[in-house]
Amino acid sequence: xxxxxxxxxxxxxxxxxxxxxxxxxxxxxxxxxxxxxxxxxxxxxxxxxxxxxxxxxxxxxxxxxxxxxxxxxxxxxxxxxxxxxxxxxxxxxxxxxxxxxxxxxxxxxxxxxxxxxxxxxxxxxxxxxxxxxxxxxxxxxxxxxxxxxxxxxxxxxxxxxxxxxxxxxxxxxxxxxxxxxxxxxxxxxxxxxxxxxxxxxxxxxxxxxxxxxxxxxxxxxxxxxxxxxxxxxxxxxxxxxxxxxxxxxxxxxxxxxxxxxxxxxxxx
Amino acid sequence: xxxxxxxxxxxxxxxxxxxxxxxxxxxxxxxxxxxxxxxxxxxxxxxxxxxxxxxxxxxxxxxxxxxxxxxxxxxxxxxxxxxxxxxxxxxxxxxxxxxxxxxxxxxxxxxxxxxxxxxxxxxxxxxxxxxxxxxxxxxxxxxxxxxxxxxxxxxxxxxxxxxxxxxxxxxxxxxxxxxxxxxxxxxxxxxxxxxxxxxxxxxxxxxxxxxxxxxxxxxxxxxxxxxxxxxxxxxxxxxxxxxxxxxxxxxxxxxxxxxxxxxxxxx
Numbered sequence: 001x002x003x004x005x006x007x008x009x010x011x012x013x014x015x016x017x018x019x020x021x022x023x024x025x026x027x028x029x030x031x032x033x034x035x036x037x038x039x040x041x042x043x044x045x046x047x048x049x050x051x052x053x054x055x056x057x058x059x060x061x062x063x064x065x066x067x068x069x070x071x072x073x074x075x076x077x078x079x080x081x082x083x084x085x086x087x088x089x090x091x092x093x094x095x096x097x098x099x100x101x102x103x104x105x106x107x108x109x110x111x112x113x114x115x116x117x118x119x120x121x122x123x124x125x126x127x128x129x130x131x132x133x134x135x136x137x138x139x140x141x142x143x144x145x146x147x148x149x150x151x152x153x154x155x156x157x158x159x160x161x162x163x164x165x166x167x168x169x170x171x172x173x174x175x176x177x178x179x180x181x182x183x184x185x186x187x188x189x190x191x192x193x194x195x196x197x198x199x200x201x202x203x204x205x206x207x208x209x210x211x212x213x214x215x216x217x218x219x220x221x222x223x224x225x226x227x228x229x230x231x232x233x234x235x236x237x238x239x240x241x242x243x244x245x246x247x248x249x250x251x252x253x254x255x256x257x258x259x260x261x262x263x264x265x266x267x268x
Numbered sequence: 269x270x271x272x273x274x275x276x277x278x279x280x281x282x283x284x285x286x287x288x289x290x291x292x293x294x295x296x297x298x299x300x301x302x303x304x305x306x307x308x309x310x311x312x313x314x315x316x317x318x319x320x321x322x323x324x325x326x327x328x329x330x331x332x333x334x335x336x337x338x339x340x341x342x343x344x345x346x347x348x349x350x351x352x353x354x355x356x357x358x359x360x361x362x363x364x365x366x367x368x369x370x371x372x373x374x375x376x377x378x379x380x381x382x383x384x385x386x387x388x389x390x391x392x393x394x395x396x397x398x399x400x401x402x403x404x405x406x407x408x409x410x411x412x413x414x415x416x417x418x419x420x421x422x423x424x425x426x427x428x429x430x431x432x433x434x435x436x437x438x439x440x441x442x443x444x445x446x447x448x449x450x451x452x453x454x455x456x457x458x459x460x461x462x463x464x465x466x467x468x469x470x471x472x473x474x475x476x477x478x479x480x481x482x483x484x485x486x487x488x489x490x491x492x493x494x495x496x497x498x499x500x501x502x503x504x505x506x507x508x509x510x511x512x513x514x515x516x517x518x519x520x521x522x523x524x525x526x527x528x529x530x531x532x533x534x535x
Binding site for chain 2: 085086088089152154157159179180181182183184192195196197198
């Protein structure tokens with residue numbers, strides 16, 4: 001009986017070790033990138049493509065993906081959304097994907113420098129806004145409110161585009177902000193605000209729009225605001241180059257641009 | 269009679285065993301081989317590694333201390349008493365062992381967050397917010413690590429020889445005296461092993477901590493979280509931090525040795 005108890009305990013502990021081994025957000029884990037490269041013509045495209053895109057592109061790219069699939073019925077698009085710096089690290093380490101859309105030129109440059117992508121094109125720009133819970137418990141009225149001692153702010157990690165752009169905003173406004181947490185991507189900041197765990201979060205205007213009435217947006221005046229540009233490129237290791245190139249073209253086309261503009265992005 | 273020793277292990281068992289061994293050992297060897305040994309100290313000093321290490325060490329120690337203070341009595345209750353629903357309680361206590369840690373973090377956030385079941389009253393009445401503080405780190409680590417201690421000590425208590433306790437009671441010792449002077453010393457080896465396991469588990473916690481306590485250097489960014497972010501910014505620092513954690517794990521295992529493998533309860 002004692003042996004059984006010991007074995008069971010060891011088994012449980014072993015399971016627990018397995019449980020904690022699978023910790024950590026797993027970004028960019030979309031579908032496989034395999035697929036036959038098609039012959040010629042957009043309508044003859046087929047196969048699967050994996051698109052790794054910045055977290056702030058979640059809603060707009062999902063819509064673009066659905067429209068792209070409707071126009072090319074034989075193609076399946078799978079998305080992986082995460083912070084651009086995390087995605088860049090994964091791509092450079094060999095993650096299988098076909099397209100990369102970054103929220104800043106810096107992360108795309110790193111991928112290009114590693115030889116994993118070529119000829120990026122900027123397809124949108126974005127500016128920042130402050131997201132607060134609907135009741136605005138911190139009484140935030142602008143960027144300077146964030147410097148207050150009793151206002152809790154969530155920012156992105158500094159190597160993620162939203163974190164770097166927020167730093168630029170603070171430099172422009174000449175305020176020093178002490179965040180309570182540095183999150184891995186902009187959607188994580190948004191969800192902390194939605195949950196009411198922080199008084200404010202620095203996100204993009206597109207995120208405030210996407211969250212609807214779950215958060216309130218506090219505008220940042222144009223003279224202190226900072227913008228970031230979004231480049232997109234097909235990856236050199238793509239197994240479905242034709243579909244990847246077609247997706248990039250679709251994002252750059254008027255159809256793609258209208259989805260992005262409706263979401264709050266600005267044209268470059 | 270088959271001979272003893274690995275030399276005479278049958279091939280169908282030996283080959284998969286070697287594959288398993290290679291799978292477990294090669295990644296650790298890779299970590300050691302790829303480490304930037306040349307710039308070891310400058311990287312450790314330059315990055316936020318020092319802050320993360322200090323934070324991780326003291327939060328896991330506090331989590332272990334809390335686990336000892338409340339976990340040992342819980343183990344005693346589970347092992348020495350009987351009430352309807354005891355098995356259910358034991359299963360619930362063991363749940364954090366198999367629950368994905370990030371789920372634990374979400375649960376803690378929903379209860380102790382600013383709008384949480386308990387947290388909203390803490391915030392309204394006392395102005396206390398727990399998330400994003402070192403307290404949250406300690407709570408998250410205690411939540412995932414305490415069951416290790418409880419399970420280990422409970423197992424030891426259940427298999428310990430009750431004769432000594434009964435003899436002490438017959439000699440007139442009160443129950444708390446029996447606990448203090450007989451029971452505890454009897455299970456001290458398992459208690460030590462359980463505490464070390466608890467400490468090591470708390471040190472390595474990632475999912476619950478990052479969800480409930482967030483991440484801020486020096487305040488809530490523990491070693492595993494620092495490794496995760498360092499991979500994006502400074503891979504060399506990530507490798508070195510990982511090596512430090514690997515070293516700690518090796519020390520823990522060496523300390524536990526037979527105790528761990530045998531689940532030992534013999535004093």
